[in-house]
Amino acid sequence: MKHKQDYFGYIYEWTNQKNNMKYIGSHYGSVEDSYIGSGVEFTKAYFDDPESFKMKVLEYVLVDDKKLVLRTEEKWLSSVYNIKDDPRYYNMNNEAAGGFGYLTEEHIKKRSDTLKKKHKENGLSEAERKSYERKIQSRLNRISTSGFTRKEQEQHSSYGFQVQVTLPSGENRIYSSCSKATKELEVDIKYALKVCSTKNDFKGYKVIKLRDPIKDCRSNG
Numbered sequence: 001m002k003h004k005q006d007y008f009g010y011i012y013e014w015t016n017q018k019n020n021m022k023y024i025g026s027h028y029g030s031v032e033d034s035y036i037g038s039g040v041e042f043t044k045a046y047f048d049d050p051e052s053f054k055m056k057v058l059e060y061v062l063v064d065d066k067k068l069v070l071r072t073e074e075k076w077l078s079s080v081y082n083i084k085d086d087p088r089y090y091n092m093n094n095e096a097a098g099g100f101g102y103l104t105e106e107h108i109k110k111r112s113d114t115l116k117k118k119h120k121e122n123g124l125s126e127a128e129r130k131s132y133e134r135k136i137q138s139r140l141n142r143i144s145t146s147g148f149t150r151k152e153q154e155q156h157s158s159y160g161f162q163v164q165v166t167l168p169s170g171e172n173r174i175y176s177s178c179s180k181a182t183k184e185l186e187v188d189i190k191y192a193l194k195v196c197s198t199k200n201d202f203k204g205y206k207v208i209k210l211r212d213p214i215k216d217c218r219s220n221g
Contacts, residue, residue, distance in 0.1 A: 002146075003030035007060035009069035011076050012037075014090075016045060018052045023090040024083070026073035028066045031057060032142060034135065042090035051127030070096040163193060168204035181207075 001007050009028040014037065015021070023042040027035045037043060046053050058076055061069045073096040077083055083091045124132070165173050165181055175181035181189040185205070192202035193209060200206065 001031070001060060003032070004064075007062050008064045009061040009066070009072075011058040011061075011069075011073050012055050013058050013076075014042065014046070014053050014055045016049075016052050017054055018049070021045070021088060021090055024058070024073070024076050024080070025091075026061075026069050026096060028061075028069045032138070039090055039092060041092060045090060049127055050131040162210040163189060164208050164210055165189060165192075166201075166206035174210065 009026060010031060011024065011026045014023045014025075023037060023039055025037045025039065025042075029035055036046060059072060061072055077091065077094060077096060080086055080089065082094060083089050084094050163175050163178055163181055165175065165185065167173065167185075173181075175184070175189075178190040178193065181187075187203065187205055189205075189207055192205050193207040195202040196205075196207045
């Protein structure tokens with residue numbers, strides 16, 4: 001299932017495998033965009049022990065309609081009688097309250113500050129480390145089969161190219177980007193790289209590309 005081609009949103013169910021408590025929600029977006037959920041009780045439990053939670057998709061929404069995502073969530077919520085008072089669920093409402101919204105900026109900043117302090121003092125917990133490893137591996141697997149999204153291409157392109165520059169004197173220097181080489185040598189290294197793809201040198205400088213962030217990251221996935 002490919003986002004914006006096969007589906008536009010989905011209804012999900014998280015299960016805490018330690019106590020079998022569940023949370024039903026919806027998201028107008030991709031399954032792979034790292035969205036967790038917005039329920040207060042659920043997110044508190046999740047971030048305390050993310051390793052214990054497993055998510056499954058209950059239903060994909062195949063039409064580009066935010067309201068339909070919420071209506072579909074309502075259908076699943078209503079399948080559990082008075083879900084907000086059911087001790088088996090983290091849900092605090094009987095109606096759909098989100099789907100394409102995220103936590104507030106204030107909430108996100110507060111949570112981020114708390115995690116930064118915790119990680120600085122104690123490092124990552126084993127559950128957090130494994131959770132991050134799974135997310136990274138999942139992203140690499142997706143990149144290796146489907147390639148980068150447009151946003152990812154823009155992000156990786158900003159890293160620049162690692163280049164080797166042979167000076168007229170014969171000295172070799174390696175730079176992490178064309179811009180850094182240009183600043184130090186006062187020569188347009190990006191243009192020199194282009195020229196050197198068809199000629200031996202540019203004004204006595206020989207430039208070769210050592211690393212392409214997009215291609216190298218994809219091949220390593």
